Amino acid sequence: MDEHMSGQMLIHGGQLSDIALRYNIADEKWLDLSTGIAPTTYPVGLLPATCWQRLPQQSDALLKAARDYYQTPSLLATAGSQSIIQALPQLCTLQGFAHTRVWLPAVGYQEHRKAWQSAHYQTLDYQDTPDITLIKQGDIVLVINPNNPSGKLHTRQQLTDLLLTVSAKKGVLIIDEAFMDATTEHTMTPLLASHSDLLDNNINQDALIILRSVGKFFGLAGIRLGFVIARDYWLKPMADVLGPWAVNGPAQFVGIQALTDKRWQKEQRTALNHLSGRLESLLVDVFAQPIRGTSLFKTLLIPQAPALFHALCKQGIYVRLCDEKNALRFGVPSEQGLKQLESALLSQSIQRLL
Ligand SMILES: Cc1ncc(COP(=O)(O)O)c(C=O)c1O
Structure with a gap:
C-alpha cells in the first residue's frame, strides 16, 4: 500500500448510519461488529x-x-x-x-x-x-x-x-x-x-x-x-x-x-477470552480455515470478502471489509450477537458464496 493518502478521510468501520442508509435498515436493527471495541462497556455511573x-x-x-x-x-x-x-x-x-x-x-x-x-x-x-x-x-x-x-x-x-x-x-x-x-x-x-x-x-x-x-x-x-x-x-x-x-x-x-477497577478488568478479560474463543470456533466451523486476531476481533482472509460483506449487510450485520478487500474483520459480539451471527453465516445467501 504505497499510494499517498494525506488529505483522505479513512474508513475504519463504525460509520453505521451511512451503511444503514445504504442498505435501508434502521440503525437500531443492526448488529455492528465493524470495530474492535469490546461489546461490554465499563459501567459508567453518575458523574459529579x-x-x-x-x-x-x-x-x-x-x-x-x-x-x-x-x-x-x-x-x-x-x-x-x-x-x-x-x-x-x-x-x-x-x-x-x-x-x-x-x-x-x-x-x-x-x-x-x-x-x-x-x-x-x-x-x-x-x-x-x-x-x-x-x-x-x-x-x-x-x-x-x-x-x-x-x-x-x-x-x-x-x-x-x-x-x-x-x-x-x-x-x-x-x-x-x-x-x-x-x-x-x-x-x-x-x-x-x-x-x-x-x-x-x-x-x-x-x-x-x-x-x-x-x-x-x-x-x-x-x-x-x-x-x-x-x-x-x-x-x-x-x-x-x-x-x-x-x-x-x-x-x-x-x-x-x-x-x-481490577475486579471488572479481570471479569472483562475472562468474558472477552470466552466470547472471542466462541467467535473463532464459529468462523473456523463455517469457513474451514485458520482465523487470526485478538480477543477483541477476529480476521478472516478470504477472496470472497466483498461479496460476503454485502451479503451480511443485507442481513443487518455490519463487519469490517479490510482495505485490501481480501479479508473481513469481525468485532467480538455479545452472546446474543453470536447467535445472530451464527444464523446469518448458516443462511443460504452466505453458504452459496463459499
Ligand atoms: C491499531 C490502532 N491504534 C490506534 C487506534 C486509535 O484508537 P483510539 O484513538 O480510540 O485510542 C485504533 C483505532 O481503531 C487502532 O486500530
Whole structure:
C-alpha cells in the first residue's frame, strides 16, 4: 500500500448510519461488529457536576491510576491514541528526525501512514515483521502489537531485539498497543520503568514510544482517552503540542474508575477470552480455515470478502471489509450477537458464496 493518502478521510468501520442508509435498515436493527471495541462497556455511573463544570486540569489521580495499570511511571494522558498518532510526525520533526524514513506494516491501522505522509516523511512497508538488517541510521519503525487487523503478535524478545537495533542506529521504535489489554504478558510498557529487568544496558530508553488506548478493552471509545508511555525526552514536547486541556473532565473521571477497577478488568478479560474463543470456533466451523486476531476481533482472509460483506449487510450485520478487500474483520459480539451471527453465516445467501 504505497499510494499517498494525506488529505483522505479513512474508513475504519463504525460509520453505521451511512451503511444503514445504504442498505435501508434502521440503525437500531443492526448488529455492528465493524470495530474492535469490546461489546461490554465499563459501567459508567453518575458523574459529579464538577467534571462538566471545571476546566480539566491535569489529574494526578488519573496519572497514578495509569502508572499502576501500565506498570510504568513515565506517561501522559491523551484524547485517545489517535491524537498522538497525528502529533507524532510533528514531534519527531521537533526532535530532529525530519525527512528520515518510517517503516510501517503493509497491513495495519492506516492512520499511521496518513500522518507520516501528510508530514512528508518517506514511508516504507514491511510484511508482518520489520527486517532488522534493512534499518538504517535514524529510521523510525512502527509496530502495531498486536496488529489490527492481522492479529500478528510480536514477542517481547523480538521487540527487544528490534529496539536494540533501532536504538543503536539512533532511531525511534513506536509500538502501538491499542489492542494489548487482554494479553498484557506481551506489553513492552514495563521496559520504560527505570529499574526494569527487561532493559538491556545497550538500549537508550528515549528510542521507545508506546501508545495505549482506553477505548477498546474498556469499551469506552466515545470518551477519547489514551496514554503515551515514553521518557520525558518525548513527554515534555508532547504535553506542549497537546496543550493544557487535552483530556476532558468526564474522560478523566471515568478513566480513574476504569483503570483502578481490577475486579471488572479481570471479569472483562475472562468474558472477552470466552466470547472471542466462541467467535473463532464459529468462523473456523463455517469457513474451514485458520482465523487470526485478538480477543477483541477476529480476521478472516478470504477472496470472497466483498461479496460476503454485502451479503451480511443485507442481513443487518455490519463487519469490517479490510482495505485490501481480501479479508473481513469481525468485532467480538455479545452472546446474543453470536447467535445472530451464527444464523446469518448458516443462511443460504452466505453458504452459496463459499
Ligand atoms: C491499531 C490502532 N491504534 C490506534 C487506534 C486509535 O484508537 P483510539 O484513538 O480510540 O485510542 C485504533 C483505532 O481503531 C487502532 O486500530
